[in-house]
Amino acid sequence: xxxxxxxxxxxxxxxxxxxxxxxxxxxxxxxxxxxxxxxxxxxxxxxxxxxxxxxxxxxxxxxxxxxxxxxxxxxxxxxxxxxxxxxxxxxxxxxxxxxxxxxxxxxxxxxxxxxxxxxxxxxxxxxxxxxxxxxxxxxxxxxxxxxxxxxxxxxxxxxxxxxxxxxxxxxxxxxxxxxxxxxxxxxxxxxxxxxxxxxxxxxxxxxxxxxxxxxxxxxxxxxxxxxxxxxxxxxxxxxxxxxxxxxxxxxxxxxxxxxxxxxxxxxxxxxxxxxxxxxxxxxxxxxxxxxxxxxxxxxxxxxxxxxxxxxxxxxxxxxxxxxxxxxxxxxxxxxxxxxxxxxxxxxxxxxxxxxxxxxxxxxxxxxxxxxxxxxxxxxxxxxxxxxxxxxxxxxxxxxxxxxxxxxxxxxxxxxxxxxxxxxxxxxxxxxxxxxxxxxxxxxxxxxxxxxxxxxxxxxxxxxxxxxxxxxxxxxxxxxxxx
Amino acid sequence: xxxxxxxxxxxxxxxxxxxxxxxxxxxxxxxxxxxxxxxxxxxxxxxxxxxxxxxxxxxxxxxxxxxxxxxxxxxxxxxxxxxxxxxxxxxxxxxxxxxxxxxxxxxxxxxxxxxxxxxxxxxxxxxxxxxxxxxxxxxxxxxxxxxxxxxxxxxxxxxxxxxxxxxxxxxxxxxxxxxxxxxxxxxxxxxxxxxxxxxxxxxxxxxxxxxxxxxxxxxxxxxxxxxxxxxxxxxxxxxxxxxxxxxxxxxxxxxxxxxxxxxxxxxxxxxxxxxxxxxxxxxxxxxxxxxxxxxxxxxxxxxxxxxxxxxxxxxxxxxxxxxxxxxxxxxxxxxxxxxxxxxxxxxxxxxxxxxxxxxxxxxxxxxxxxxxxxxxxxxxxxxxxxxxxxxxxx
Numbered sequence: 001x002x003x004x005x006x007x008x009x010x011x012x013x014x015x016x017x018x019x020x021x022x023x024x025x026x027x028x029x030x031x032x033x034x035x036x037x038x039x040x041x042x043x044x045x046x047x048x049x050x051x052x053x054x055x056x057x058x059x060x061x062x063x064x065x066x067x068x069x070x071x072x073x074x075x076x077x078x079x080x081x082x083x084x085x086x087x088x089x090x091x092x093x094x095x096x097x098x099x100x101x102x103x104x105x106x107x108x109x110x111x112x113x114x115x116x117x118x119x120x121x122x123x124x125x126x127x128x129x130x131x132x133x134x135x136x137x138x139x140x141x142x143x144x145x146x147x148x149x150x151x152x153x154x155x156x157x158x159x160x161x162x163x164x165x166x167x168x169x170x171x172x173x174x175x176x177x178x179x180x181x182x183x184x185x186x187x188x189x190x191x192x193x194x195x196x197x198x199x200x201x202x203x204x205x206x207x208x209x210x211x212x213x214x215x216x217x218x219x220x221x222x223x224x225x226x227x228x229x230x231x232x233x234x235x236x237x238x239x240x241x242x243x244x245x246x247x248x249x250x251x252x253x254x255x256x257x258x259x260x261x262x263x264x265x266x267x268x269x270x271x272x273x274x275x276x277x278x279x280x281x282x283x284x285x286x287x288x289x290x291x292x293x294x295x296x297x298x299x300x301x302x303x304x305x306x307x308x309x310x311x312x313x314x315x316x317x318x319x320x321x322x323x324x325x326x327x328x329x330x331x332x333x334x335x336x337x338x339x340x341x342x343x344x345x346x347x348x349x350x351x352x353x354x355x356x357x358x359x360x361x362x363x364x365x366x367x368x369x370x371x372x373x374x375x376x377x378x379x380x381x382x383x384x385x386x387x388x389x390x391x392x393x394x395x396x397x398x399x400x401x402x403x404x405x406x407x408x409x410x411x412x413x414x415x416x417x418x419x420x421x422x423x424x425x426x427x428x429x430x431x432x433x434x435x436x437x438x439x440x441x442x443x444x445x446x447x448x449x450x451x452x453x454x455x456x457x458x459x460x461x462x463x464x465x466x467x468x469x470x471x472x473x474x475x476x477x478x479x480x481x482x
Numbered sequence: 483x484x485x486x487x488x489x490x491x492x493x494x495x496x497x498x499x500x501x502x503x504x505x506x507x508x509x510x511x512x513x514x515x516x517x518x519x520x521x522x523x524x525x526x527x528x529x530x531x532x533x534x535x536x537x538x539x540x541x542x543x544x545x546x547x548x549x550x551x552x553x554x555x556x557x558x559x560x561x562x563x564x565x566x567x568x569x570x571x572x573x574x575x576x577x578x579x580x581x582x583x584x585x586x587x588x589x590x591x592x593x594x595x596x597x598x599x600x601x602x603x604x605x606x607x608x609x610x611x612x613x614x615x616x617x618x619x620x621x622x623x624x625x626x627x628x629x630x631x632x633x634x635x636x637x638x639x640x641x642x643x644x645x646x647x648x649x650x651x652x653x654x655x656x657x658x659x660x661x662x663x664x665x666x667x668x669x670x671x672x673x674x675x676x677x678x679x680x681x682x683x684x685x686x687x688x689x690x691x692x693x694x695x696x697x698x699x700x701x702x703x704x705x706x707x708x709x710x711x712x713x714x715x716x717x718x719x720x721x722x723x724x725x726x727x728x729x730x731x732x733x734x735x736x737x738x739x740x741x742x743x744x745x746x747x748x749x750x751x752x753x754x755x756x757x758x759x760x761x762x763x764x765x766x767x768x769x770x771x772x773x774x775x776x777x778x779x780x781x782x783x784x785x786x787x788x789x790x791x792x793x794x795x796x797x798x799x800x801x802x803x804x805x806x807x808x809x810x811x812x813x814x815x816x817x818x819x820x821x822x823x824x825x826x827x828x829x830x831x832x833x834x835x836x837x838x839x840x841x842x843x844x845x846x847x848x849x850x851x852x853x854x855x856x857x858x859x860x861x862x863x864x865x866x867x868x869x870x871x872x873x874x875x876x
Contacts, residue, residue, distance in 0.1 A: 424631045450616075
């Protein structure tokens with residue numbers, strides 16, 4: 001079980017006063033949750049192995065209400081855990097016993113859509129897909145597309161700097177933002193950036209993005225919206241080994257083509273997804289690539305022909321170039337259903353999120369297979385081959401504590417391996433509580449200390465989402481930025 | 483992470499320093515922002531060399547003092563390029579051309595015309611090593627394309643003008659360079675109509691990667707007169723040759739660009755290099771230079787609102803370059819224009835007296851300014867790195 005800091009006894013003791021203070025800050029009577037049954041859904045997030053009931057939940061509807069909550073919590077030394085849709089896979093929204101969860105799901109309004117300037121301003125509780133849905137009639141979309149995009153909220157995307165399958169071309173969340181409205185720990189409302197590019201001064205927009213709720217609460221976001229391409233089509237190619245598929249990825253990148261997506265699946269992932277989605281995946285292949293290109297039909301034809309030529313040089317055991325949008329959807333169906341597919345063959349699984357230099361893929365997959373054998377746990381690997389983001393899905397049985405413990409250790413070993421070969425602990429899921437204690441594998445103590453000082457500059461008393469990102473230690477040892 | 487010998491030397495110099503230090507790469511951008519009063523100096527000029535280039539992984543790492551043109555050359559030899567197309571502002575800033583360093587470009591976060599479609603320098607900084615004001619060598623990010631491990635100090639250091647740390651090594655994401663470039667040139671539009679055309683082009687599915695408006699006076703600075711005496715609205719497409727031809731034709735047909743002409747690959751490359759390097763700004767010796775970033779549709783209004791200043795628009799209308807009398811009066815007008823449009827300004831060139839006297843970038847709201855001071859103190863507790871470069875007293 002994950003270790004959390006001791007709850008503050010004084011805060012626990014004044015629970016009723018805290019709830020009254022929150023009720024004063026939030027206009028709606030139902031905007032503060034305090035009874036245990038209603039609090040239950042907030043005890044965990046997408047990393048459901050960890051659970052902790054919060055002190056209370058506040059559900060503000062406006063930035064001003066968020067500011068009022070923060071002023072009250074700051075004045076009373078109450079810790080705050082921000083929460084969007086609760087889809088974090090790293091436990092970023094895991095509550096603490098003495099903390100108020102500030103849920104932003106009621107802030108679900110699209111405030112402005114500006115097509116001439118290609119941007120939209122939305123509240124933090126708008127879902128990722130909700131932005132695209134709001135602008136798709138005009139042929140626009142919001143580019144980052146995490147797998148959870150139907151549920152996850154843009155505020156959470158900003159805090160985790162979420163990616164998706166299409167970031168090779170379109171970048172991650174931080175590359176698609178123009179402005180934020182934030183509430184500081186002491187309840188000040190601040191605007192960062194706006195509708196323009198590259199605000200002068202320090203890049204607060206860049207620092208806040210991916211800060212996992214450590215620096216401020218994000219309540220409004222101005223995102224860039226892009227015109228959708230004329231069309232997109234996918235192809236799939238199966239290969240006799242991970243090495244050969246890896247070489248093919250290198251050849252594609254070297255050819256000058258920037259595919260909009262370049263996804264790699266290993267044999268266990270192919271089999272699981274095929275059994276679930278019947279997408280026509282090659283069961284005799286050791287590895288498979290899904291490659292997607294964009295443009296007019298003629299441009300797609302040209303790019304797919306170039307890609308076919310490249311793939312053919314690596315003796316594919318199978319290859320299928322989609323002839324239509326429907327066929328492309330079918331190719332994607334298996335990949336997009338990967339989590340459900342694994343869920344069907346294993347009662348529980350951990351979705352890991354390391355990044356490696358793409359050249360290391362075959363070696364890393366070999367090592368992961370060896371670990372899988374030694375831990376006695378099955379693993380399937382899905383890989384954003386264009387950007388080196390590896391998602392091993394480790395299968396275990398949560399009813400068996402030993403199985404869970406082995407899965408966690410196996411996952412940690414994979415992430416340490418990612419760092420060892422020149423990569424990093426997390427590409428798009430964030431550190432949260434899940435990878436918190438692995439941070440010393442990537443950063444020296446003085447480097448973590450430097451990051452802690454930046455946090456302290458925003459949050460001197462460490463009230464914002466404490467116990468995440470940074471390895472725990474006695475709170476008194478936290479340095480103050482003076 | 484072990485410091486290199488050169489990093490250890492810089493760390494030692496910083497740790498031992500009692501007085502402010504000027505942080506210098508090639509010194510080509512000293513003319514920007516506020517002048518720094520410093521007794522000592524740290525130069526990254528000796529920190530040169532490409533330390534890693536993995537074309538198949540779209541990654542290049544180099545020491546901060548590496549001349550940018552060396553990086554551009556090795557990328558070009560492998561058919562790749564710097565995505566943000568950073569400018570060489572030596573003509574504007576009275577510094578020797580082709581000498582700027584990687585560290586200088588990243589520390590100032592300067593991006594060229596492609597920024598509007600493909601992101602700024604800061605978007606492609608994947609990893610940095612730096613020496614903080616504490617004399618500690620730290621790293622953030624790495625040599626992979628995706629990384630959300632811990633706070634993103636790459637973003638904080640990029641564009642921080644050497645005030646938070648001395649970057650020693652930088653890793654960038656790169657991409658394949660396009661096979662071909664084409665430009666649609668529309669002569670004679672008013673600024674509003676020009677920006678409407680640029681917005682339509684950028685809002686089309688045709689992958690526009692450059693969108694600028696040159697009023698007649700700026701257009702007259704082109705060596706090859708395309709339409710003498712008239713403004714020029716420029717739309718760039720970069721891709722495989724067949725796509726450039728197809729997309730240009732589609733844009734011409736759909737946008738009703740009366741009188742537009744298409745420039746070929748060679749002419750396009752020359753033209754956009756001039757736009758990138760701000761060589762089309764009608765600027766006289768001794769004049770001040772500003773840039774204002776606003777939402778693109780506000781660009782035409784801003785362009786008209788500074789009496790006595792001339793300029794042009796890049797980034798689809800959102801980046802306004804201005805030249806004018808280097809006086810507080812002009813500067814106040816620049817500030818007012820940027821504020822009215824909800825945007826931001828940067829003083830790029832002016833005499834030291836003016837640079838020291840005005841807000842070279844917008845002042846921050848009081849609570850944010852307090853955070854800024856605390857972050858500066860967290861990185862540089864003694865306030866010795868480039869003090870006063872961005873904000874007076876910081």
